[in-house]
């Protein structure tokens with residue numbers, strides 16, 4: 106797939122037609138761009154968060170280090186400290202990241218750099234908007250999968266993601282990939298900014314900056330294909346297209362019908378000296394959500410035609426969202442404890 110083929114879907118209407126479009130897009134590829142005022146993200150709002158992210162990563166090492174990431178997967182991680190693909194990458198990713206867990210009444214539940222304190226409300230507001238957009242997307246998935254009203258209809262997934270349902274593993278992650286040559290340079294030609302991985306949760310939202318490309322997705326034919334920052338024709342949009350991808354949990358929940366696609370971040374082409382900043386929001390259902398089979402004729406018909414049975418992926422026990430996340434974190438990092446977190 107050429108990157109520009111990732112469909113751009115206007116989600117101004119939450120109805121069956123846009124639900125079907127979104128489901129079609131992620132059924133094969135796991136990725137789609139969504140746009141329209143309904144996303145809740147104007148260009149200036151996104152710009153402000155990137156300004157804030159720039160000032161966070163420019164803080165003195167000591168201040169960032171005081172918020173270093175721990176086994177709950179919240180906080181700051183430095184260059185080379187981890188890779189998203191430990192099976193294949195010998196060295197850590199060439200990135201810094203700051204993971205914010207859920208905010209409570211606008212307050213972070215983890216140490217944050219003191220000089221960021223007056224921006225706490227702004228970060229919390231951004232995370233709330235991300236969750237709000239994910240709720241709309243979850244409604245669209247349920248509509249596209251034709252879940253019957255008697256089973257919960259468009260609320261089937263969304264109701265488990267409401268903040269009132271209790272804590273979840275949702276994370277807002279700010280990312281900074283320094284330009285080649287700015288930091289200690291890697292001589293390994295295979296070095297990556299972020300190793301190949303799939304995300305763990307229900308839905309990931311990704312915000313990118315113009316002229317800072319690098320994301321690639323793995324095609325079903327096992328080719329890496331670059332993803333544009335702005336799909337052609339959307340450069341001037343008042344509400345920039347936001348990249349959406351399905352995570353492992355939603356793929357599991359739909360018996361693989363919605364795809365969780367492997368992706369990675371590479372250096373700019375031709376040795377160009379550009380930083381990359383991105384912001385990802387990983388949306389998870391409440392920890393105690395039971396991932397029971399989705400009552401969808403669309404999913405059932407697909408399973409019938411492929412011969413895959415519901416329990417092949419799901420096993421005989423109904424996992425909770427927390428079990429699912431814990432098993433993914435353990436597989437990647439060997440973590441046995443905290444269930445909060447993300448890839």
Ligand SMILES: O=C(O)CCC(=O)C(=O)O
Nearest residue numbers: 280299320370383385448
């Ligand atoms: O920075 C990016 O474009 C992608 C980051 C990513 O895939 C992740 O952190 O899971």
Ligand SMILES: [Fe+2]
Nearest residue numbers: 303304368448
């Ligand atoms: Fe990812």
